[in-house]
Amino acid sequence: MHFETRKRSILKALSWRTWATITTAIIVFVFTGKFALAITVGLIEVFAKMGLYFFHERVWQKIRWGKKEVPAFVLWFTGLPASGKKAVADAVYRQLKKDGLRVERLDSLDVRPLFPEVGFAPADVDRHVRRSGHLCSMLEKNGVAVVASFVSPYRPSREFVRGVTQNFVEVHMQTTPESCEKRDTKGHYQKARAGEYKYFPGVDVAYEKPRNPEVVIEADNLTTEQAADQIVGYLRQNILNGRRAPSSSRLEAPSQMQSIN
């Protein structure tokens, strides 16, 4: 929540008075032909109205009517490791931030180090994605848009996130494991093929493609900036103008629980 300072109201009053008094003086002069009168009325007006403007601003400060929130959303990047999620998500985040949006950036690796007990086995990944989705939904609920990038290879966990959010925008980074491997500067694919990593999506476990993603990025044929523009275009047309109705598919948490912690 924000409020407007007194200084802002004072500066607005000064700004307004400059333009308004010039207008008044011109009206009086045009109407009476008397230059001195025009100036005198203008001068008196300056003092009388400046105070009036200030109090007018202070009263309107308390009126909420006509102040609209930009709808929040969860922009969820999914795709194979090294499919370019992070780079495109970063570019989209920068654009949204530049537009003055209240937006948070969440990458899988921002969360994992805080909870080192979570590994990469399917059940662990599922929990990691669901928890991160819950975090996204809490931010979204409070008017904060989220740009999230997670391999999130398993469909059910992504559908969980869709279920707990209002405006879920799934972005599928469409690539082949081969092109990802070329992009992979850290040698993760090689290690996975050599058996050093287990449960590596695209190598020894399947990556489950989204069935109806809101946006598909042909990652092998687009630059990072082109991909980001495509996504921001989608958001402007479908979310940021406030046209899209919130989905009615929010999950309700079960209400029965042992209440000791």
Place this chain on the structure above:
Amino acid sequence: MHFETRKRSILKALSWRTWATITTAIIVFVFTGKFALAITVGLIEVFAKMGLYFFHERVWQKIRWGKKEVPAFVLWFTGLPASGKKAVADAVYRQLKKDGLRVERLDSLDVRPLFPEVGFAPADVDRHVRRSGHLCSMLEKNGVAVVASFVSPYRPSREFVRGVTQNFVEVHMQTTPESCEKRDTKGHYQKARAGEYKYFPGVDVAYEKPRNPEVVIEADNLTTEQAADQIVGYLRQNILNGRRAPSSSRLEAPSQMQSIN
């Protein structure tokens, strides 16, 4: 983030014009003694200035200067089961919400049902508290205040939450297990004493009191409303006026991680 609608600017222009034109007409009349002239100048001014006011508002809409955020914070209730955390936290939340604050309410039981794999053993509780604290910190970072109530019986997990937040306000619900047991309508204490629950703080595991809580509530001697007033008073004096400097003790996440999910 919010923006101001055109309708708001139009209504502000109408509101301003009513008061301002009355002022102008009075000035012209007092100065010239000519009633007709005062009315004519007033009428012309109505049209000329209404448009000017509207455009003036639209320009200022884009100027951020003088718009201040209320500092966010994490108000963390800790105390024995049935010590009254939830009731007082709810009352504080209602007051803050009424003041127009952007605030989220988070109770332990709002989170637990979503992740049923988390039990009540100390390691589980520790993870539950840390994760919830991380969620609080993300909300706080984005300008959303949080009112959180968790038994959170173990000191290290609470200190983790303090470390990841900026304005951490720890509220200790000071009671004895005996008075909690009287308040406990659900029979949890009885079941714990009968051995049906394990790891029940105050019965078979210790509740670790906060060493330097920001607020101590003498829960056995205060009504819910008195306790809430004491806490809101603390927030007004120490946080909401923007005087308290953000603590410098934020945890930095380790930066090395296997980057596959």
